[in-house]
Amino acid sequence: MLAGFFVAVLIVQAYVNAEFTGDHIQDEVGDQAGVPSAILRGGPIINTTGGQESTTRLPERTIALTFDDGPDPVWTPKVLEVLRRHDAHATFFVVGSQVARNPELTKRIVDDGNELGLHTFTHPNMQRLAPWRRELELSQTRMAIARATGVRTHLARFPYSSKNAAIDEVNWKLIKEAGALGYLVVVNDTDSNDWQRPGPDRIVADATPAGDQSAVILFHDAGGDRSQTVAALDRFIPLMKARGYRFTTVTEGLNLGITAQAGSLPALPLNPEAQSGDTWRGAAVVWTVAIADGLVTAIAVLFVVVGVLTIGRTLLLLLLATRHARQRRRPGWRWGPPVTEPVSVIVPAYNEKEGIEAAVRSLACGDHPDIEVVVVDDGSTDGTADLVDRMGLPNVRVVRVPNGGKPNALNTGVAMARHDLIVMVDGDTVFEPESLRLLVQPFADPSVGAVAGNVKVGNRETTVALWQHIEYVIGFNLDRRLYEVMNCMPTVPGAIGAFRRQALAQVGGVSDETLAEDTDVTMALCRAGWRVVYEENARAWTEAPTTMEQLYRQRYRWSYGTMQAMWKHRKALSDSGTSGRFGRVGLPFLALFGLALPMLAPVVDVMLVYGLVFWELRETAIAWLGMLALQLLTAAVAFRMDRESWRPLVKLPLQQFAYRQLMYLVLLQSATTALTGGRLRWHKLDRSGLASPPAAVAVRVPAQKRPVSPSPVELQPIGDGRAPGSGDRQVPDQIGRIHRRVREHDVQ
Structure with a gap:
């Protein structure tokens, strides 16, 4: 029973702790015949809510800084400090599992006047998921944000997405699914390429829009060492302000663009209040992640x-x-x-x-x-x-x-x-x-x-x-x-x-x-x-x-x-x-x-299975084989001392695995019997x-x-x-x- 609980915890941990690669790694662009040309040539804010198919650009000399993959307890505070120092706001497309782990930091993002957007819960490639799982990735992130900050968002960005021109029929289907759930999907005009860590000078150059064009610019506040991103931001914001640019969140820029285009459409609220149901359900999400993290840490300690x-x-x-x-x-x-x-x-x-x-x-x-x-x-x-x-x-x-x-x-x-x-x-x-x-x-x-x-x-x-x-x-x-x-x-x-x-x-x-x-x-x-x-x-x-x-x-x-x-x-x-x-x-x-x-001892086998599926195969196999080699050495010494044939030792790996589970159950039942005062007959x-x-x-x-x-x-x-x-x-x-x-x- 306890072993099953540990396995369940490890599965949860594997889900919320899914290893992901950078957003720049994408599948090849597929068939675009079914994607409207207005979308392919349009702005970075895509609206498919209510059955419509439209895009919006920011007004000229307007920049919306966007940060993906956070919040990160090391780098997100440094980014927020740069924004505060230069009186700028940004939109953070957050990963739900990271929100659950860092609720105070997520709330700080909102309290500083910045905006949140959904970047899924575990950062998967949404093209490869079933429809129910895609919806779950968004809803779980929404609930985690509601619990952490008390607000909700109408913005979403999919991992491994790019610009409008890269949208194919598969991605277009995902965008329409998000629209049916009430989300505006945000891509980018300009990629800073900070994921490559080419140096602050190069990041500034890649992020700078041509002429007086507006831009939704992609940065990252998590996923590795972001010191170059922080340094580049500290130079980029005052540089662009000196050129007459203003910095807004995506929603603020969208409202400015809508006003410029239509003149009378109602503005979208920035960080609207979350529904109470989402807040309560978000508590379950946050606690589940916290318990899984804590128990996995405990299991790792037990493994040591x-x-x-x-x-x-x-x-x-x-x-x-x-x-x-x-x-x-x-x-x-x-x-x-x-x-x-x-x-x-x-x-x-x-x-x-x-x-x-x-x-x-x-x-x-x-x-x-x-x-x-x-x-x-x-x-x-x-x-x-x-x-x-x-x-x-x-x-x-x-x-x-x-x-x-x-x-x-x-x-x-x-x-x-x-x-x-x-x-x-x-x-x-x-x-x-x-x-x-x-x-x-x-x-x-x-x-x-x-x-x-x-x-x-x-x-x-x-x-x-x-x-x-x-x-x-x-x-x-x-x-x-x-x-x-x-x-x-x-x-x-x-x-x-x-x-x-x-x-x-x-x-x-x-x-x-x-x-x-x-x-x-x-x-x-x-x-x-x-x-x-x-x-x-x-x-x-x-x-x-x-x-x-x-x-x-x-x-x-x-x-x-x-x-x-x-x-x-x-x-x-x-x-x-x-x-x-x-x-x-x-x-x-x-x-x-x-x-x-x-x-x-069964922790060894649980961590082996977990490692083979979710961690590095080579390192996990080496660690487990090292433990087995230690047992084989002990067994060889014992059999030699007892003048026994070594032939039975070919079955030692299976014996060790089976005995670990058997003795775990035996000792668990024995301890339970002892603690409850039960009597065991001969x-x-x-x-x-x-x-x-x-x-x-x-x-x-x-x-x-x-x-x-x-x-x-x-x-x-x-x-x-x-x-x-x-x-x-x-x-x-x-x-x-x-x-x-x-x-x-x-x-x-």
Whole structure:
């Protein structure tokens, strides 16, 4: 809805801000057979009102100065000052959109005794417009003038018009249409050619009429640098007065000409009072232009903000994440002495029959010395607990509890666990054999309270899932390197995370106060002074949503839960110590790059579309491609750090465009829900049980609980032994082969 409003505003802005070229640029003169010869050879004031076809010239030694394309806030005041200094008046053919932007200046023109005429609202070539649009161009300008000055005008001049001799049948039709609306159309006798900026001397020479002839002279008070026009006027007016010329407005000159020709015709009023209806309608025009201008300025500022945030985030990621990767790959680097303490794995499960067997088997048969798996069945109705029971794995226990939500299931599992190192795993997630052992190694550092693992997307066969693979590698795992270096990790993922029992007890366990329980507990640990780190080599394969609807529902819950967690821990902003450090570093960072940037990012695409249609194509394309190149650079670095194939990055442009719109809608709805106090229920995603590691898998039974028979089973590498993700399209086939081989060996 808001994006649609912005698009509407940009369309209005594009309309009122139409780029136009100078009045000297015209179409070629067409067929003139239908134009009366009296018009072609007549005076510059053309009258087709009431069905008549006549022209009028000014009396001899009379000059009507006319200025097109204004009012301009820079040059129009300078022109008015010259006119006032030399006691001369002129006629200003104003552009309606400029009147709406400069109402006070337009009123000053009238207050100084000058006259206004219509020069359309957006300065289009009227020959190329539909009849309704031509009438609209005139009526909108009339209403804008009425609102700004309280007067109306009976004069009009079309953009790109010239002299009588250049009127062809197309222009003649336009002139008659204007006459039917009550307007006199004014062309010119003499063009000063000030648009060429040839210098004041040349402008004066071109503007000077021959002999004692009268002239309606064309100048410009807008459309570029008019300093030469101002300088030329300052010399031209006294020069012509010295030759006996008088300066009038077009209407004053017309009245003098009519009097000279007919003697008794009534004079036309100068700047007659506007009708009240036009004044009120003009207010709407002026306000529409003002709102469009203001919002476009705001959007432009937001575009700059998005650019600054994107560049800032990229630089931070490249600097700090690269530093993190180099540190971990330094020869001999390790967390400390090997961690061999027993581990309890908590698996909360609600209707996870599709993937629970693969998940539990991968956990129970990891290569850590002592593993206990506690599956907490949270009131499943699909037989999840029975499936686990039938597996008969000796180091796996099933705990059945009434449905009470994921936090309750996790806390129950922690209470039932026998060991002090706790790993929490989603029921649809499959570990690689070494992942559990690697995940707990950071606990060699006594300051570490929690460890985030590396979540990988296992089902990459659909475009939506592949997009999430890109997102996980770039947006999650690369960010976690950054957050670890800054010591403000906001989230240990529910799919693979490890905790000290002591740390969990200190923060009161897993809270059910937010929908993002993983973010909530991680923030609590950071505030309590525990280090939260990232172990890239501990990989877990999860099943990502495969449709846009499922993805939207998942991200909606994540975003809303994150907002809840940030609000819950807002007091950290004013705390001292480690809590205050997290509040003043982690929360603002998350607010800027996790909420503000995704919500504002669609501005990039809106401005792209607007720029391609209404601005310079080349500059707009360069700016957008520059942003894309920055994202590609970040993605390439992230994929290299994660040892992933770069092949999926061909879909990055589409992924970035789609995700920007998706996350904008998600965050907008989440913020609306939060502000209105709405409640969001947990959305259970549809599962198909596809998640599994695609590379070499060795399944074994833990030594301390291994039965006498059968003997340990070692599965050989599957496929060509390439790193995970090196062949994205092979993932589903490999998954199936892994599951089949595990079932064939019937590991107990």
